[in-house]
Amino acid sequence: TEFVKDMQILDGILIANEVLDEARRECVSTATTSILVNGSPTDEFPLERGLRQGDPLSHFLFLLTAEGLNVIMQAMVESNVGEQNHVSVSHLQFADDTLLVGSKTWANVHAL
Incomplete structure (x- = not known):
C-alpha cells in the first residue's frame, strides 16, 4: 500500500x-x-x-466439524469441481487452525 x-x-x-x-x-x-x-x-x-468455555465436549464437537470440512474440501478438490467452474480452493489443517488456500474470487466464496 x-x-x-x-x-x-x-x-x-x-x-x-x-x-x-x-x-x-x-x-x-x-x-x-x-x-x-x-x-x-x-x-x-x-x-x-452454546457451549461454555472449557466444556469437555467442545473439543470433540470441533474435531467433528473440522473433519467434516476436511472431507468436503477433499471431495471438492478430487472431483475437479474447481476446474469445471474455474474455482481453485484447497485447505490445510493443523490442531485448531484451518487455512483455506485459493484465489480471491467470488466464485471461490460461493463454491465454499
Whole structure:
C-alpha cells in the first residue's frame, strides 16, 4: 500500500484485525437458524445458547466439524469441481487452525 502521514506501517494490520474481529462478533451475536420439520423449514429463531468455555465436549464437537470440512474440501478438490467452474480452493489443517488456500474470487466464496 502507500504511506499515510502520522501512521506506522503496522497500524493497517491492527485496523484490519479489529475490523475482522468486529465482523466475527456481529456474525455470532446476530446468528439465526431454522430447522426442517417434515421437510419444511420452520420460522427462523436466534441462537442464544452454546457451549461454555472449557466444556469437555467442545473439543470433540470441533474435531467433528473440522473433519467434516476436511472431507468436503477433499471431495471438492478430487472431483475437479474447481476446474469445471474455474474455482481453485484447497485447505490445510493443523490442531485448531484451518487455512483455506485459493484465489480471491467470488466464485471461490460461493463454491465454499
